[in-house]
Amino acid sequence: RGGMGWALLAVxxxxxxxxxxxHGLRRVPPPRAPPALRGRTAIVTGGSGGIGAxxxxxxxxxxxxxxxxxxxxxxxxxxxxxxxxxxxxxxVRFMQLDLASxxxxxxxxxxxxxxEPHLHLLINNAGVSAxxxxxxxxxxxxxxxxxxxxxxxxxxLPRLQDSAPSRVVIVASQAHCAGRLHPGTLGRPxxxxxxxxxxxxxSKLANVLHARELATRxxxxxxxxYAVHPGFVNTDLFRHAPLWLKPLFLPLVWLFFRDAAEGAExxxxxxxxxxxxxxxxxxxxxxxxxxxxxxxxxxxxxxxxWEASERLVGL
Numbered sequence: 304r305g306g307m308g309w310a311l312l313a314v315x316x317x318x319x320x321x322x323x324x325x326h327g328l329r330r331v332p333p334p335r336a337p338p339a340l341r342g343r344t345a346i347v348t349g350g351s352g353g354i355g356a357x358x359x360x361x362x363x364x365x366x367x368x369x370x371x372x373x374x375x376x377x378x379x380x381x382x383x384x385x386x387x388x389x390x391x392x393x394x395v396r397f398m399q400l401d402l403a404s405x406x407x408x409x410x411x412x413x414x415x416x417x418x419e420p421h422l423h424l425l426i427n428n429a430g431v432s433a434x435x436x437x438x439x440x441x442x443x444x445x446x447x448x449x450x451x452x453x454x455x456x457x458x459x460l461p462r463l464q465d466s467a468p469s470r471v472v473i474v475a476s477q478a479h480c481a482g483r484l485h486p487g488t489l490g491r492p493x494x495x496x497x498x499x500x501x502x503x504x505x506s507k508l509a510n511v512l513h514a515r516e517l518a519t520r521x522x523x524x525x526x527x528x529y530a531v532h533p534g535f536v537n538t539d540l541f542r543h544a545p546l547w548l549k550p551l552f553l554p555l556v557w558l559f560f561r562d563a564a565e566g567a568e569x570x571x572x573x574x575x576x577x578x579x580x581x582x583x584x585x586x587x588x589x590x591x592x593x594x595x596x597x598x599x600x601x602x603x604x605x606x607x608x609w610e611a612s613e614r615l616v617g618l
Contacts, residue, residue, distance in 0.1 A: 338575030341366030344421045344466070345574070346459075348400060348452065349429025351378040354474065354533055356386070357567035358426055358574075363392040365575065370419070372400035372411060373429070402429055402451030403437045405616055412458035422462040423469045424574050427452040430474065430506075434492065434499040441490035441615070444499065448506035450490060453513060454616040460526070467525035468580075471517065472573045475510035475530040475586065480596040482508025484604060486611035509608055511586050511595050516605040518584025527583035529573035532593075533566040 338361070345362050349355035350371030363369045363386050371386075373379040379397035386395045398415065401407040415422075429452075435443040441450060456471060463469040481504040493501040514530035521528065572590040573579060586595040598604065 338362070338365040338571065340424075340575060343423040344368045344370070344419060345424035345426060346370045346372055346415070346422065347426040347428055348372045348402065348455070351375060351382040351397075354566045354570065355426070355428040356382050357564045358428060358570050359395070360386050360389065360564075361567060361571050362424070362426075362574070363387075363390040363395050366392065367424070368394035368419075369396075370415065371395070371397045373397065374399070374401045374403075400455075402447040402455070403443055405439050405446075405451065405454060408451050408454045409458065412455060415459070416462060419462075421466045422459055423466050425456060425459060425463060425469075425471045426474070426570060426574060427456065427472065427510075428474045428570065432499065432503045434502070436492070442492035442502050444502040445490055445492075445506045445509070448503070449509040449513065450612060450616055452510075453612045454618070456513075456517070457613075457616075457618055463526050464524050469526050470574055471514075471526065471528035472570050473510045473514045473528065473530045474533060474570060475514075476503075476507040477532045477588070478504045479507040479511050479599050480504075482506075482598065484508055484512070484598075484608060486604075486607040489608070489611045490615055508599055509612075511599040512601075512605040512608050513612075514586070515584045515599070515602070516609045519602075519605075520609075521583070527580050529579070529582065529584075530586045530595075531569040531573055532586070532588040533569055 340362060345359075345367045347355050347359040347362070347369060350359045350369070351373035355371075355373070359369050359371055359382070369386070369392075371379050371383050373382070376397070376399055379399065383395050383397040387393055398411060399407070400411040429447060431444055431447045433443055437443055437446045439446065452473065463471065481501070484505055492498055493505065495501065511530045514528045517528045569587050569590050573587055582592050585592045586599065587593065594600070
């Protein structure tokens with residue numbers, strides 16, 4: 304009986320330490336009331352799951368008309384149904400978008416502009432961390448995370464300007480700190496053992512620089528943009544990680560990573576919080592503006608990235 308008591312005490316202490324670590328080290332922003340967004344239209348890329356679905360849910364709860372832009376029709380339709388049921392907001396729909404295909408990006412933009420008269424919020428949320436090459440000849444990770452979103456934003460920009468005040472939110476990552484961009488070789492997978500990881504970091508640096516240059520070019524238009532770090536979030540982003548690595552990841556994920564709803568907080572803050580216009584082009588984490596790493600503040604690199612991206616996507 305004494306042994307059992309000690310075992311229970313040990314389990315209790317472990318659970319207490321786990322809870323303290325989990326809730327003390329992740330620094331999750333406090334939950335906020337749903338934003339007031341009635342009469343506003345939003346697109347959320349990657350809206351069928353993870354942070355995207357959590358973001359779309361709260362936008363719909365706030366009364367917005369929400370378009371879930373995602374690759375999988377069954378998952379996208381199911382997510383739209385689930386959000387309509389949970390929020391009572393009938394203005395939630397799915398539209399197919401595959402960011403790994405520039406042809407699909409153009410088709411999506413064309414269909415959206417034909418069917419939807421307004422666009423107030425563009426949440427460039429979708430992301431992958433996988434290796435591989437797209438039908439357009441670019442690395443999968445860099446195209447989905449940056450080039451596809453860059454083209455989408457440019458194609459929808461006239462509608463955002465017509466609907467102003469409007470906002471673009473680009474989901475980046477603290478991983479931008481390890482990014483390095485060479486505009487002359489943009490879109491080619493890096494070489495080396497950690498090429499997929501490097502490609503992911505490069506794409507996240509591109510996200511932060513995209514927001515910075517977009518803000519510069521949109522001055523005076525009442526369209527503002529923000530790059531956000533959602534925190535380290537327990538989603539299926541790293542579902543392509545090697546099998547041998549997953550058992551090492553799992554305890555860290557459960558201990559330190561946020562859930563999708565917590566990860567959506569900073570995107571929602573930048574989409575709906577009044578008074579953020581003066582921070583256009585800035586990088587946010589935990590619902591506050593932060594200084595990104597030095598390369599992400601390089602205006603010449605931001606301009607070079609923009610020009611190279613325009614050329615690669617055929618603008």
